[in-house]
Amino acid sequence: MKVEITGRHVLVTAALQNYVLKRLRKFDRLLGSDASFHVILEVEKERHTAEILLKSKYLDLTGKGETGDLYSSILRAIEKLERQTLKQKNKKIKTKRHIAKTKSVAERSGICISKAARKKTGDGILKEEAPRKPMHIDEALIELRQTENQFVVFRDVESGEVRVVYRRTDGSLGLISA
Numbered sequence: 001m002k003v004e005i006t007g008r009h010v011l012v013t014a015a016l017q018n019y020v021l022k023r024l025r026k027f028d029r030l031l032g033s034d035a036s037f038h039v040i041l042e043v044e045k046e047r048h049t050a051e052i053l054l055k056s057k058y059l060d061l062t063g064k065g066e067t068g069d070l071y072s073s074i075l076r077a078i079e080k081l082e083r084q085t086l087k088q089k090n091k092k093i094k095t096k097r098h099i100a101k102t103k104s105v106a107e108r109s110g111i112c113i114s115k116a117a118r119k120k121t122g123d124g125i126l127k128e129e130a131p132r133k134p135m136h137i138d139e140a141l142i143e144l145r146q147t148e149n150q151f152v153v154f155r156d157v158e159s160g161e162v163r164v165v166y167r168r169t170d171g172s173l174g175l176i177s178a
Helices: 014-024 026-031 070-109 137-146
Strands: 002-008 036-044 047-055 060-067 118-120 126-128 133-135 151-156 162-167 173-177
Touching: 002 014, 014 026, 014 036, 014 070, 026 070, 036 070, 047 070, 060 070, 133 137, 137 151, 137 162, 137 173
Parallel strands: 002 036, 133 151
Antiparallel strands: 036 047, 047 060, 118 126, 151 162, 162 173
16 A cells, blocks of 8 residues: 655644554555555645545545544545445445356356357347257256246257247247257
8 A cells, every 4th residue: 555645735744644544544455455545635724625546456536525623634535535435346346246146047047148159140140059958848947937038948858859948928838849
């Protein structure tokens, strides 16, 4: 963690520096050690301002606090910065979880969604390959009901034929044997 403190119309004392460093330690847990901070402390008459610029590999954030006391301004700026950091981190985690959930649902339903399996033909048709797993018709019906997919492609265990169980528009189920 790299911290640079700049004072405008104020002398940055050792106590002030230690206070800032102590309060910024919590960002080590959130962002790791690759974050750098630029703290700007400014005093104008009765207005004390603290502005903290955070730069890391993934984030560029700013927190600003303005009160009648320099220490409370620093605390306010750090609180704003912490809220923004947690919001961004939670957004990133939520996105990763959504992608993982989508992949697991697709794997359970037997539909491969990898880019290698999707191919766009010359006439604009998106072609997807679905793995044909050997299973009974009952298992395919259960799998179709558990997912939101419109069809399940499978290889019948008894006959070895490729079959498709699908949802019809009227709500009933259909079976295609190939």
